[in-house]
Amino acid sequence: MQYELTCACGWTTSGDEEEIVEAAQDHGRKLHNMEVTREQAMAMAGPAGAD
Amino acid sequence: MLPIDVEGPVTAEVFTLAMTDFGPLLTGPCGPAPWLIEAGHGEHPIDTVRRLAGSAMPGLRLLHSTSWRFERGAVVLSFLVVMDESRIGEFETVPVHRVDLARSTATEAPPAIGYEQVLEHALRHLAWLAKEDEAVRVALDDRWHDLLEGYVPEPFLQLGG
Numbered sequence: 716m717q718y719e720l721t722c723a724c725g726w727t728t729s730g731d732e733e734e735i736v737e738a739a740q741d742h743g744r745k746l747h748n749m750e751v752t753r754e755q756a757m758a759m760a761g762p763a764g765a766d
Numbered sequence: 767m768l769p770i771d772v773e774g775p776v777t778a779e780v781f782t783l784a785m786t787d788f789g790p791l792l793t794g795p796c797g798p799a800p801w802l803i804e805a806g807h808g809e810h811p812i813d814t815v816r817r818l819a820g821s822a823m824p825g826l827r828l829l830h831s832t833s834w835r836f837e838r839g840a841v842v843l844s845f846l847v848v849m850d851e852s853r854i855g856e857f858e859t860v861p862v863h864r865v866d867l868a869r870s871t872a873t874e875a876p877p878a879i880g881y882e883q884v885l886e887h888a889l890r891h892l893a894w895l896a897k898e899d900e901a902v903r904v905a906l907d908d909r910w911h912d913l914l915e916g917y918v919p920e921p922f923l924q925l926g927g
Contacts, residue, residue: 723772724796746795746822747772748804748814 717763776806784851791859795822798860832888835925894919
Protein backbone atom coordinates (compact mmCIF):
# COMPACT_ATOMS: atom_id res chain seq x y z
CA MET A 716 0.00 0.00 0.00
CA GLN A 717 1.21 3.51 -0.78
CA TYR A 718 1.13 6.21 1.87
CA GLU A 719 1.67 9.96 2.17
CA LEU A 720 3.03 11.76 5.19
CA THR A 721 3.40 15.48 5.85
CA CYS A 722 5.57 17.37 8.29
CA ALA A 723 4.32 20.58 9.86
CA CYS A 724 7.09 22.38 7.98
CA GLY A 725 5.51 21.36 4.68
CA TRP A 726 7.86 18.55 3.79
CA THR A 727 6.06 15.55 2.38
CA THR A 728 6.99 12.05 1.45
CA SER A 729 5.22 9.14 -0.11
CA GLY A 730 5.89 5.47 -0.62
CA ASP A 731 5.25 2.16 1.06
CA GLU A 732 5.38 1.82 4.82
CA GLU A 733 9.09 1.17 5.06
CA GLU A 734 9.93 4.05 2.74
CA ILE A 735 7.86 6.67 4.53
CA VAL A 736 8.96 5.59 8.00
CA GLU A 737 12.61 5.76 6.99
CA ALA A 738 12.14 9.10 5.25
CA ALA A 739 10.22 10.59 8.17
CA GLN A 740 12.81 9.44 10.66
CA ASP A 741 15.63 10.85 8.56
CA HIS A 742 13.83 14.16 8.08
CA GLY A 743 12.91 14.43 11.74
CA ARG A 744 16.42 13.68 12.90
CA LYS A 745 18.27 15.91 10.41
CA LEU A 746 15.99 18.92 10.35
CA HIS A 747 14.00 18.93 13.58
CA ASN A 748 16.19 17.06 16.07
CA MET A 749 13.27 14.68 16.59
CA GLU A 750 13.28 10.92 16.94
CA VAL A 751 10.17 9.79 15.15
CA THR A 752 9.02 6.30 15.99
CA ARG A 753 7.49 3.96 13.47
CA GLU A 754 4.21 4.21 15.32
CA GLN A 755 4.26 8.01 15.21
CA ALA A 756 5.05 8.02 11.51
CA MET A 757 2.29 5.59 10.66
CA ALA A 758 -0.19 7.39 12.91
CA MET A 759 0.38 10.49 10.80
CA ALA A 760 0.36 8.75 7.43
CA GLY A 761 -2.59 8.40 5.17
CA PRO A 762 -3.34 6.61 1.92
CA ALA A 763 -1.57 8.26 -0.99
CA GLY A 764 -3.87 10.46 -3.00
CA ALA A 765 -6.54 10.78 -0.29
CA ASP A 766 -7.67 14.24 0.97
CA MET B 767 -4.12 13.87 8.63
CA LEU B 768 -2.36 15.76 11.35
CA PRO B 769 1.26 16.58 10.43
CA ILE B 770 4.20 15.52 12.53
CA ASP B 771 5.19 18.53 14.60
CA VAL B 772 7.92 19.43 17.05
CA GLU B 773 7.10 19.07 20.74
CA GLY B 774 8.82 19.37 24.08
CA PRO B 775 9.47 22.16 26.58
CA VAL B 776 12.03 24.05 24.47
CA THR B 777 11.72 24.84 20.77
CA ALA B 778 14.34 26.58 18.68
CA GLU B 779 12.81 28.77 15.98
CA VAL B 780 15.36 29.53 13.30
CA PHE B 781 15.12 32.32 10.75
CA THR B 782 17.55 31.61 7.93
CA LEU B 783 18.45 34.67 5.91
CA ALA B 784 20.57 35.28 2.85
CA MET B 785 21.46 38.71 1.53
CA THR B 786 21.22 39.35 -2.18
CA ASP B 787 21.62 42.40 -4.39
CA PHE B 788 17.82 42.72 -4.17
CA GLY B 789 17.67 42.61 -0.39
CA PRO B 790 17.39 39.94 2.31
CA LEU B 791 15.58 36.69 1.69
CA LEU B 792 14.01 34.31 4.21
CA THR B 793 14.89 30.77 3.23
CA GLY B 794 16.10 27.46 4.64
CA PRO B 795 15.79 23.70 4.37
CA CYS B 796 12.23 23.73 5.68
CA GLY B 797 11.00 26.43 3.35
CA PRO B 798 10.84 30.23 3.58
CA ALA B 799 9.39 30.24 7.08
CA PRO B 800 10.48 29.76 10.70
CA TRP B 801 12.35 26.47 10.96
CA LEU B 802 11.35 24.67 14.17
CA ILE B 803 13.82 22.43 15.97
CA GLU B 804 13.33 20.48 19.18
CA ALA B 805 15.88 21.57 21.74
CA GLY B 806 16.78 20.76 25.30
CA HIS B 807 17.58 17.06 24.94
CA GLY B 808 20.62 17.44 27.17
CA GLU B 809 22.28 19.70 24.61
CA HIS B 810 22.63 23.47 24.70
CA PRO B 811 20.02 24.88 22.30
CA ILE B 812 22.56 26.93 20.37
CA ASP B 813 24.70 23.81 19.88
CA THR B 814 21.64 22.00 18.54
CA VAL B 815 20.88 24.79 16.08
CA ARG B 816 24.53 25.06 15.05
CA ARG B 817 24.69 21.31 14.46
CA LEU B 818 21.55 21.05 12.36
CA ALA B 819 21.95 24.34 10.49
CA GLY B 820 25.62 23.69 9.85
CA SER B 821 24.79 20.30 8.40
CA ALA B 822 21.96 21.59 6.21
CA MET B 823 23.81 24.73 5.11
CA PRO B 824 27.58 24.42 5.39
CA GLY B 825 29.57 27.61 5.77
CA LEU B 826 27.21 29.64 7.95
CA ARG B 827 28.20 33.28 8.33
CA LEU B 828 26.42 33.97 11.58
CA LEU B 829 24.22 32.35 14.24
CA HIS B 830 22.74 34.35 17.10
CA SER B 831 19.83 34.12 19.50
CA THR B 832 17.56 37.14 19.40
CA SER B 833 14.49 36.69 21.62
CA TRP B 834 12.34 34.23 23.50
CA ARG B 835 8.64 33.79 24.24
CA PHE B 836 6.28 31.24 25.71
CA GLU B 837 3.98 29.67 23.12
CA ARG B 838 2.04 26.41 22.79
CA GLY B 839 3.27 25.25 26.19
CA ALA B 840 6.93 25.66 25.31
CA VAL B 841 9.71 28.19 25.60
CA VAL B 842 10.49 29.29 22.05
CA LEU B 843 14.03 30.53 21.51
CA SER B 844 14.39 32.51 18.30
CA PHE B 845 17.63 32.41 16.36
CA LEU B 846 18.91 34.26 13.33
CA VAL B 847 21.11 32.36 10.90
CA VAL B 848 22.87 34.16 8.07
CA MET B 849 24.03 32.10 5.14
CA ASP B 850 25.76 33.05 1.92
CA GLU B 851 23.43 33.52 -1.06
CA SER B 852 25.50 31.03 -3.01
CA ARG B 853 24.12 28.32 -0.66
CA ILE B 854 20.45 28.99 -1.47
CA GLY B 855 20.42 26.37 -4.19
CA GLU B 856 16.94 24.88 -4.45
CA PHE B 857 15.65 26.37 -1.19
CA GLU B 858 12.47 28.38 -1.58
CA THR B 859 12.80 32.05 -0.69
CA VAL B 860 10.62 35.03 0.15
CA PRO B 861 11.73 38.66 0.48
CA VAL B 862 11.94 40.09 3.98
CA HIS B 863 9.87 43.21 4.51
CA ARG B 864 9.68 45.70 7.37
CA VAL B 865 6.73 45.29 9.75
CA ASP B 866 5.55 46.97 12.95
CA LEU B 867 6.41 45.18 16.17
CA ALA B 868 3.79 43.72 18.51
CA ARG B 869 4.19 45.75 21.67
CA SER B 870 2.85 44.84 25.08
CA THR B 871 1.53 47.20 27.72
CA ALA B 872 3.26 47.56 31.06
CA THR B 873 1.25 44.65 32.46
CA GLU B 874 0.01 42.61 29.53
CA ALA B 875 1.52 40.72 26.63
CA PRO B 876 0.62 41.70 23.07
CA PRO B 877 -2.47 39.87 21.82
CA ALA B 878 -0.61 38.06 19.05
CA ILE B 879 2.87 37.81 17.62
CA GLY B 880 3.33 36.82 14.00
CA TYR B 881 6.60 35.37 12.78
CA GLU B 882 7.20 38.47 10.69
CA GLN B 883 7.27 40.50 13.90
CA VAL B 884 9.69 38.10 15.56
CA LEU B 885 11.92 38.42 12.49
CA GLU B 886 11.63 42.21 12.54
CA HIS B 887 12.87 42.22 16.12
CA ALA B 888 15.63 39.77 15.20
CA LEU B 889 16.90 42.19 12.58
CA ARG B 890 16.71 45.08 15.02
CA HIS B 891 18.80 42.99 17.39
CA LEU B 892 21.23 42.23 14.57
CA ALA B 893 21.51 45.98 13.98
CA TRP B 894 22.52 46.33 17.61
CA LEU B 895 25.00 43.45 17.39
CA ALA B 896 26.52 44.86 14.20
CA LYS B 897 27.55 47.92 16.19
CA GLU B 898 28.36 46.30 19.54
CA ASP B 899 29.92 42.95 18.61
CA GLU B 900 33.11 42.92 16.55
CA ALA B 901 32.63 39.30 15.47
CA VAL B 902 29.18 40.11 14.09
CA ARG B 903 30.38 43.28 12.42
CA VAL B 904 33.09 41.38 10.58
CA ALA B 905 30.81 38.48 9.62
CA LEU B 906 28.37 40.73 7.76
CA ASP B 907 29.12 42.21 4.36
CA ASP B 908 28.52 45.81 3.29
CA ARG B 909 25.02 45.01 1.98
CA TRP B 910 24.01 43.82 5.43
CA HIS B 911 25.44 46.90 7.11
CA ASP B 912 23.64 49.16 4.63
CA LEU B 913 20.35 47.35 5.36
CA LEU B 914 20.80 47.41 9.13
CA GLU B 915 21.37 51.16 9.16
CA GLY B 916 17.62 51.45 8.68
CA TYR B 917 16.80 49.41 11.81
CA VAL B 918 16.58 50.86 15.32
CA PRO B 919 18.97 48.67 17.37
CA GLU B 920 17.36 46.51 20.08
CA PRO B 921 18.79 44.08 22.66
CA PHE B 922 17.78 40.43 23.23
CA LEU B 923 14.16 40.55 24.39
CA GLN B 924 11.35 38.48 25.80
CA LEU B 925 8.53 38.85 23.30
CA GLY B 926 5.03 38.45 24.61
CA GLY B 927 4.11 36.69 27.86
